[in-house]
Amino acid sequence: MSAPALAAPGGASAAPAPSRPRATRRRLLWVLAAVVLLALVTLLSLAVGARAIPPSHVIDAILHGGSSNDALVVRTQRLPRTIVGLVVGASLGVAGAVMQGITRNPIAEPGVLGISNGAAGGVVCAIVLFDVHSLTGYVWFGFAGALIAAICVYAVASAGPGGSTPVKLALSGAAFAALLGSVISGVMSTQAQALDEYRFWLVGSLGGRGWDVALQVLPFLGVGLVLVFAVARGLDALALGEDAARGLGQNVALVRGVGALGATVLTGSAVAAAGPIAFVGLVVPHAARRLVGTGHRWVLAMAALLGPAMLVVSDVIGRVLFPPSEVPAGVMTALMGVPVLVALVRGRKVIAS
């Protein structure tokens, strides 16, 4: 299953051979539109909540400070939360795009493949067993967990003749996620307090994330993005098949390795900040491919813009759905993501492989 085939309906490739500058201009327009969308969503996230604050006040509070209640709410609570949402969304969207590129598998995604749960398992171990309580401390355990989970899931799925088909990847991801979920809740059960503190974290939520988390997670996004964009060209070649990529002079193992490392850093830090949030990494890359075609530099850039938009919108919806309680963002992304998964699976391309 190759990535170009996925985007066949719609996207740049469907147009009758547009001249190169025109295609680029169209992609740029889409990117611009995504930036505008992201800005609007950010503003929405800052304005909506238990108490609605008019957008003009929001902008005023950010630009000029001030000590009114509204300004304080915006700057100390909603702004860090929104930033965490943006960073985590970007991480997950890009991680999904890279994983789909590396595995050449349209349903590869941190959540569905159980890699987020691996990271969560690592983080929980760090908290409960090693008593590490800062994000910069337990994020490393998250990386280790994500890496181990990724290797296990992929190894199981590609064992046996036939290699890793989407269904085997998804099943081994589901089994691994169930296993880790059980281990996590077992570990949590021994510590009633830990359970209470992290019950919402385990579903994937942006609630109550402060500036400390926001600032700690940002550098990891930077590192992850650098790693991932470094192999964007290689992923393009890989989409043609391993042999073709080798023929084009790519070091396939290196591309895969660096890409996997980048995806691990992105997933691990996202999970450490917000818990295992599924489906952002699945929906966003496919949407991006529809808009800007299959070139990985474009897809990755677009995913980095659409991912945050999707996650922050989920978070906003979760905040207004059942006030005063908040629905975790992870629940909302799953409800939005499953229809996309179903559409993908029905689209024949997944199964035909």
Add this chain to the structure above:
Amino acid sequence: MSSTDGPVTRGRVGRRGGGAANRYAVLRAGRASFLMHRRSVLVAVALLLVLAAGFLLALCVGDRFTPPSSVLAALTGGDSPDAFTVEVLRLPRATVGLLVGVCLGLSGATVQTVARNPLASPDIIGVTQGAAAATVVCTVLGVASAAAMPFVAIGGGIAATALVYGLAWRRGLHAQRFVLIGIGISLALQSVVHLFLTKGDALQAQQAKVWITGSLNGTTWSSAWPPVIALAACLVPLVWAARAQRAVALDDATATGLGTRLDRSRLGLIAIGVVLASVAAGAAGPISFVALVAPQLARRLTRTSQLPLVCAGLAGAVIVTVADILARVLLSPTELPVGVLTAVVGAPYMLWLLARSRTGGRS
């Protein structure tokens, strides 16, 4: 299944010819005859013994160990200082665990037979999650009484199955598409459970645990009735299912050639499986992997080509009973949800199945 010298009047035990040599025994009573797989009978008896021992042990262990003699005294109505602990606290829990296990094992056997794929068991294709989601939604919204809950659970299970089936249908049913969409729908339904658990403040954390992982903590007699009634109601259909299974397990052309109404048999088997799995989920939440493992375990023990129904049910009961004992004693005094234990055992088994398979199961 009766033992060889069961209710047979003028019966004699015969042998089935040549190659099958010793594997089958035939019971004859007048014109009626009944073919029995010897090894299956032995396995069933062995499982029953293990189950009885496990059940007794489940009544003994807990915060405080009660000696078996004292448990038996309490059960037979004698005077025992532990009567309350055993009869009110532990007996309902052990009984519900046993019943739920039987339901899950049977439903796994029927559904896996139809799907011809061990991985397409009810807990993976969304049946149990559908039942759990329906129950949680109705509890939180307060639209159904406690008595109606089993029906709500069954409705949820059927609706989820219908949804998966409908979405997976595209010029025919493709096993892989079915499983993939099942996984997706299960994830969505889990989210629905979480969604409504955040809404329901009335729902206590204990109940939340039940609905997220499946647990027998704090079970009372009231949750024993739905599985009992469902099993009783399914008794006759199950006798039919045992026959239908044999034909459905063949390839389509052969089965049709033998005169089986394949679609009808499949639908019947699926219906039995969905009802039993839903009732189990309604009683104890989504206890994962039992429906996957029990029939496979039973088949490996009996070495039959079909999934043996009776042994699958018994194996399910043994698995849940043993898992619940472990869940209670492993991290004592903390009680783990039983679903945690079954997943820790079941998930690696599923991974092993996957690692050996070519496409994610046969077919």
